[in-house]
Amino acid sequence: MIEVTGLKKTYDSESGRRVVLNDISFRVKKGEFVCIVGSSGSGKSTLLRCLSGMDTDCEGEVRIDGETRDRYFSQKSAGFVSQEYSNFPWLTVWQNVQLGNLQADEGLISSTLKQLGLFSVRDYFPGQLSGGMRQRVAIARVLLQNTEVIFFDEPFGALDVQTRAQIQEQLLDLWRQQQKTIIFVTHDIDEAIFLADRVLILSADTGALQQEIVVNLPRPRTTEMVFSPAFVRLKKSIVYTIRAESIKASLRKEKTKAEVCNLGLFIWSGNAPWYYAHDQGIFEKKGLETHLVSTDSNVGNLEMLLGDEVDVLNVTLDYAVRAVHEHPELQIVLPLNYSHGGDAIIAQPGIERVQDLKGRKVGIEREAVSHFFLRYLLHAHHLSPDDVQEVSLLGGDIGSALIRGDVDAAVLWDPWLSKAIELSGAKIVASTKEKENQILYDVLITKKSYIRDHKDVIQKLNAIWGEALLHGARFKTNTSVASMMGISQKEVEMAMQKIRFLKSYTREFLSALKKIQAFYFQEGVIDSVLDEKTLISGAK
Amino acid sequence: MNKKQRANWPFLVSLLFFICVWWWVTRAGLIDSLFLPSPSQIWLATLDLFVQKEFLSDIGISVFRVFSAFILAFVIAIPLALLMTEFAFVKRLLEPYIDFIRYLPVPALIPLTILFFGLGEGSKIALLFIGTFFQLILLVIDDIYTIPSRYFDLSFSLGFSRMRVRVLRLRAILPELYNNARITLGWAWTYLVIAELVAAQAGIGHVIKEAQRFSNTEKVYVAILTLGIIGLVIDQVFKRLYPVFFPYRKYD
Numbered sequence: 001m002i003e004v005t006g007l008k009k010t011y012d013s014e015s016g017r018r019v020v021l022n023d024i025s026f027r028v029k030k031g032e033f034v035c036i037v038g039s040s041g042s043g044k045s046t047l048l049r050c051l052s053g054m055d056t057d058c059e060g061e062v063r064i065d066g067e068t069r070d071r072y073f074s075q076k077s078a079g080f081v082s083q084e085y086s087n088f089p090w091l092t093v094w095q096n097v098q099l100g101n102l103q104a105d106e107g108l109i110s111s112t113l114k115q116l117g118l119f120s121v122r123d124y125f126p127g128q129l130s131g132g133m134r135q136r137v138a139i140a141r142v143l144l145q146n147t148e149v150i151f152f153d154e155p156f157g158a159l160d161v162q163t164r165a166q167i168q169e170q171l172l173d174l175w176r177q178q179q180k181t182i183i184f185v186t187h188d189i190d191e192a193i194f195l196a197d198r199v200l201i202l203s204a205d206t207g208a209l210q211q212e213i214v215v216n217l218p219r220p221r222t223t224e225m226v227f228s229p230a231f232v233r234l235k236k237s238i239v240y241t242i243r244a245e246s247i248k249a250s251l252r253k254e255k256t257k258a259e260v261c262n263l264g265l266f267i268w269s270g271n272a273p274w275y276y277a278h279d280q281g282i283f284e285k286k287g288l289e290t291h292l293v294s295t296d297s298n299v300g301n302l303e304m305l306l307g308d309e310v311d312v313l314n315v316t317l318d319y320a321v322r323a324v325h326e327h328p329e330l331q332i333v334l335p336l337n338y339s340h341g342g343d344a345i346i347a348q349p350g351i352e353r354v355q356d357l358k359g360r361k362v363g364i365e366r367e368a369v370s371h372f373f374l375r376y377l378l379h380a381h382h383l384s385p386d387d388v389q390e391v392s393l394l395g396g397d398i399g400s401a402l403i404r405g406d407v408d409a410a411v412l413w414d415p416w417l418s419k420a421i422e423l424s425g426a427k428i429v430a431s432t433k434e435k436e437n438q439i440l441y442d443v444l445i446t447k448k449s450y451i452r453d454h455k456d457v458i459q460k461l462n463a464i465w466g467e468a469l470l471h472g473a474r475f476k477t478n479t480s481v482a483s484m485m486g487i488s489q490k491e492v493e494m495a496m497q498k499i500r501f502l503k504s505y506t507r508e509f510l511s512a513l514k515k516i517q518a519f520y521f522q523e524g525v526i527d528s529v530l531d532e533k534t535l536i537s538g539a540k
Numbered sequence: 541m542n543k544k545q546r547a548n549w550p551f552l553v554s555l556l557f558f559i560c561v562w563w564w565v566t567r568a569g570l571i572d573s574l575f576l577p578s579p580s581q582i583w584l585a586t587l588d589l590f591v592q593k594e595f596l597s598d599i600g601i602s603v604f605r606v607f608s609a610f611i612l613a614f615v616i617a618i619p620l621a622l623l624m625t626e627f628a629f630v631k632r633l634l635e636p637y638i639d640f641i642r643y644l645p646v647p648a649l650i651p652l653t654i655l656f657f658g659l660g661e662g663s664k665i666a667l668l669f670i671g672t673f674f675q676l677i678l679l680v681i682d683d684i685y686t687i688p689s690r691y692f693d694l695s696f697s698l699g700f701s702r703m704r705v706r707v708l709r710l711r712a713i714l715p716e717l718y719n720n721a722r723i724t725l726g727w728a729w730t731y732l733v734i735a736e737l738v739a740a741q742a743g744i745g746h747v748i749k750e751a752q753r754f755s756n757t758e759k760v761y762v763a764i765l766t767l768g769i770i771g772l773v774i775d776q777v778f779k780r781l782y783p784v785f786f787p788y789r790k791y792d
Contacts, residue, residue, distance in 0.1 A: 054693055077699035086690045089788050090711060099698055127791025145698065 001030040001181045002051070002149065007060035009046055009207075020046050021058065022207040026200060030148075031179040035192035038202030038210075039242055044185040045083075045153050047202065051183060052080055052151045064149065079142035079150035079180075083157050085134035087126040087141075094122040096137050100144030109144065116140045116170065132163035139167075143174060152184040156191065165223055168194060172221060189238050193231060194221055201241050211241050211397065236423040237400040240416075260289040261457050263444075264301055264310035269414065269495035270337045270442050271314060273468035276475030282467050288460040305330075311450055312461065317441035317509075318372040318516050324445070324535055325526045331451060331537040332443045333458050334465060335502040335509050339440040342498035343373055344417055344431035346402070346424075347409035354381040354430050361389045363398040363407035369440055370411035376439060377430055379519055402426055414495040433498070439512050441502075451537050458537070469501050505536065577758035582765075585758035595747060599766065602736065602743040605661065606728045609668030613676050614721065621680035622706055631681075642674040647734050654739060664735045664743075671731040672724045679720045683713040715786045722778045729771055 009021040020043040028034050038044050049055035051062055053073040062069040064078075080086075087096045097118070098109055113119040116136045126134050135155055142150055156164045168191060175182060186192050192199045196215050203210040215234060217225055225231050265271045274292060277283055283290045293310050302323055305313040314336065315323065324330050351357060354377050364371050375385055391407050399420035402410040409429065412420055420426065432440055444461065451458055468475060475481055476496045482489045502509065510532060520526045532539040559579060565571055566578035573581065589595040624631040649670060650663075657663035691712055695705050736745020744763050751759035783790060 052697065054696055077697055080693060080697035082690060082693060084688075084690050086694045088691065088694070088708075088711075089792065090714075090786070125788035125791055127788055141698075151697075 001032070001065060002028040002183070003061075003063040004051065005061045005063075007047070007050060007058055007062065009043070009050060009055075009058045019207050021050065024060070024202075024207075024209045026209060026212070028181060028183060030181055033175060033182045033184065033195055033197050034200060035184045035186055035196035035198070036200045036202060037186060037189060037192045037238065037242065039204045040187060042202040042204040043207050044187075044202055048151050048153050048183065048185050052078055054080070077145070077147055079145050079147045081135070081138045081142055081150070081152045081155045083154040085126065085131060085138065087134060087137050089125060089127055092123050092125060093118055093129070093137055096126065097140045097144055100141040101146065104144055112140050112144050115143075115174075130163075132159050132167060135159065135167060136170075139171065139174075143178070146178075147180070149181045149183070152182065152186075154186055155184075157187070164191070169223070171195070172219075176220065189235055189242070190226060193217070193234050193238070194226065199234075199238060201238065211400070213238060233403065237403050240400045240403065240419060240423060241396060260291055261312065261454075261461075262291045262293050262310040263461070264293045264304055264313040266301070266314050266316075266442075269342075269492055270339075270499050272475050272481050272492060272496070273465060273501065275481045276471065276478055277464050277468040279478060279481060280468075280471070282464050286460045286464050286467070288457060288464065302327075305445070305447070311454070311457070312444050312446045314442060314444055316369040316372070317443050317512060318369065318376075318439070318520075320443050320445050321513070321516050321520060321535070322525060325520075325528075325530070329447050329449065330445050331448050332445050332535055333451060333537045334444040334462055335505050336442040336444065336465070337499050337501045338438055338442070338509070338512070339413070339432040340438065340498050340500045341431050341433035342417065342495060343370065343411070343413045343440055344433075345374065345377065345409055345411050345429040346417070346421060346426040347429050348402070348405070348426060351409055351429060352427070354378070355383070357409055357429070358383060358387045359389070360408035361391050361406075363391045363393050363401045363410040365394060365398065365411075366390075366392045370413060373432075373437075373440060374411045375523070376516075376519055377437065379523070380436070399424070414491075414498060418491070418494055438508065439515060441509060441512055448537070466503060469503060472501070505539070574755065574757055577761060581758045582761055585756070586762050589747070589759060589762055593747075595766075598743050598747050599770070602732055602745070603770070605664045605668060605735075605743065606725070606732050608661075609665045610672060610721075610725055610728050612665070613669050613673035613724070617673055617677040617680055618710070618717070621677050621684060622709060624677075625681055625684040625709075626706070638674050638677060641670065642678065644670075646671040646731050647738075650735065650738050653735075659739055659741070664732070664740065667735045668728050668731050672728050675727065676720060676724050679724075680713070680717065683716040683720070684709055686716075687712045715782075715789055718778070718782065718785065722775065725774060725778075726771065729767065733767065 004027070005025050007021055007024040008019070011018045011020060024047065036044050036047060046055065050058040051069075053069055056070065064072040088099075091099070094109065094113070097113060098104065101108075110119060113122055116139060118133065118136055118140060121129060121133065126137060129137070138155070156167055159167065172195060184192075184195060193215055199213045199215060200209055201211045201213070202208075213234065217228070217230060217234075263274065265274055278290070278292055293304070301310075301313055301315065302319075304310045306327065312333065317332075320330075320332050324332070345354070345357070345362070347357070347360075351360065357378075362374060364374055371390075374388075374390070378385060378387065391401070393401055393407075396416060398407075398410045398412055399416050401407045402412075402420055403424040410420065410426075421428070430437055432438055446458070476493055477489070482492045513532070513535065517526065517529045521529055562576070563579050566573060566576060577585070620634070624634060646667060649667060653663040653666045653670075657666050687709060691708060692705070695708050700708065732743070733745040733748070736743040737749050740746040740749075744767055748760055748763045751757070751763065
């Protein structure tokens with residue numbers, strides 16, 4: 001019925017081009033009820049305006065009933081119920097509804113009004129009605145309009161809970177009778193699950209379609225269903241995905257100036273001391289003007305360092321080892337922290353040990369530290385990567401895949417780890433809490449030329465990090481640190497318990513460095529084992 | 541005493557007080573009757589104007605001038621404003637002219653209007669038209685621009701034709717249009733008196749000018765009071781008819 005291919009929408013603003021919708025493709029079958037959810041600013045309403053032809057300034061293709069959108073709307077129309085109560089204030093309820101179909105006879109209008117409980121107020125003006133009643137007028141008009149497709153843009157957002165539930169049920173009744181194709185935008189996840197056959201989740205960060213969730217709850221839906229395990233599971237999964245989305249949205253890359261030290265940070269609680277230092281003005285105190293360039297992926301970061309977009313970069317140790325091997329001009333300059341329970345393999349009941357993973361599906365994010373962690377653990381337990389079936393997913397989606405049962409196990413890290421355990425009831429198979437698994441370190445790397453030319457910067461970073469660590473108790477409870485990372489205070493505090501911070505290169509750090517090199521060497525990732533002096537700047 | 545009567549009493553008491561002071565001041569000879577005639581002189585002058593002279597027809601002529609110019613301005617301004625807001629080309633074409641003329645002081649145009657339209661009704665109506673039209677059209681354009689976009693979304697989803705969208709625009713701004721008519725009419729009265737003071741054989745302005753020539757101060761006062769009362773009456777009529785025309789407005 002509706003086919004959307006590569007839909008894209010950008011706005012030109014003073015701060016440059018902003019992508020609101022990015023390469024969105026999906027299909028909606030005839031008579032299907034599809035809900036679109038996403039955090040605010042994710043472009044839900046814009047998407048709906050592009051679909052309904054109200055906004056024609058979008059790239060990509062929208063086909064309705066086999067025809068291009070513009071052609072379709074030149075002959076037919078589609079019902080639209082918006083979040084504002086859209087009625088003409090100068091017309092009575094009766095006249096407003098009648099607009100839906102001027103040919104409709106009085107009997108049909110009366111019965112539509114009665115169906116929605118509006119008959120007794122037919123001579124009122126919309127302004128005399130409550131919000132719920134006004135939305136009913138809009139729905140009655142759309143029904144009378146009798147189009148194949150109806151679009152809803154957060155229509156019940158401003159209604160009280162009781163009225164909303166009432167109208168939702170009414171809407172489902174009407175949909176069942178008339179089998180219209182409905183696209184319904186909402187920010188209310190309960191509402192989306194309750195109404196939809198399918199829920200599409202829009203990403204706030206990229207404007208792309210993040211995930212699609214099929215709602216298999218039986219129809220007719222009843223309000224009691226909201227408490228059923230299936231409903232709750234779906235809700236958890238969607239909440240989780242949206243939560244992950246908004247965390248990612250706060251990790252958006254910032255553009256920075258060249259004349260200051262650009263410190264590339266992977267956003268996670270392990271970098272809380274940097275954010276704390278930033279908030280408390282420790283950078284200024286130590287006389288180092290620094291821009292924190294926050295990123296959420298290991299992959300693009302190295303290019304940023306090599307391309308001088310950042311001067312000093314935070315990466316995981318395993319990644320640093322590979323980077324230094326591939327780019328001999330790089331060196332490790334500062335050890336930061338190591339994971340102490342913050343990363344783990346968790347699995348469905350029945351999988352107790354790493355060995356049990358044999359033949360199972362494991363959700364991982366490729367090229368991320370979790371991928372390394374899995375490979376390393378398999379190696380340590382004498383399994384080969386081929387013994388498990390790796391399912392490549394993005395960080396935020398791994399947890400929801402486990403909750404839905406799409407994968408048997410998952411390699412996760414905080415904050416998603418705690419969330420996934422809390423929501424899925426999965427058990428930890430192996431974590432960095434065990435001493436032998438303490439392999440996930442964070443370090444700063446930079447170019448040797450930068451170390452040579454900016455000795456003072458490296459010294460100052462060292463001093464800032466040291467000073468921030470002295471305030472340990474405080475940065476754990478600092479609210480702005482939490483908000484800079486886009487997570488709650490409580491999550492930061494919880495995550496802190498699973499991180500240990502380093503003031504200098506410890507014996508364990510150097511031993512982990514050895515283990516990683518040995519593992520990579522045996523796996524054939526690197527072809528030589530370098531000594532500490534080559535890897536670490538200033539090592540003895 | 542009901543609520544409405546109670547609301548009026550400060551005005552009525554002050555009016556009574558004002559008339560008493562006026563009577564006392566003129567009676568005691570504190571102000572020369574050439575500057576401020578006594579209430580009884582005003583009363584006699586009123587009788588004289590309405591009974592002996594043709595003051596009623598003067599009022600009629602003034603009202604005719606104001607309303608014909610005003611209706612003309614209205615009838616032209618509305619479709620033009622609709623065109624200007626619908627087609628950017630028309631707006632770009634006409635707006636500079638409108639802005640230019642709008643800033644011209646209307647009395648400066650009196651010699652030209654007389655030159656073109658003669659001393660008859662034409663020149664007065666033309667002057668009033670110029671004085672109101674260019675203000676009115678801008679008000680109407682502004683009103684059209686403030687129509688909530690949801691009305692257009694709604695008309696799109698209902699598959700309205702272009703013509704129906706035009707009607708919708710007009711319908712949506714009707715209450716504002718009505719209020720603007722009230723304001724514009726006020727301006728028209730101002731320009732009317734200017735036009736009639738300069739060159740006219742009839743009308744309230746003409747009566748003022750003639751009375752001044754013969755130092756009939758009391759007649760000047762009567763004419764001014766008449767202008768004020770006509771304005772007040774028209775304004776009250778507009779005000780009271782508003783809820784009749786736009787009953788839904790009280791629920792906004």
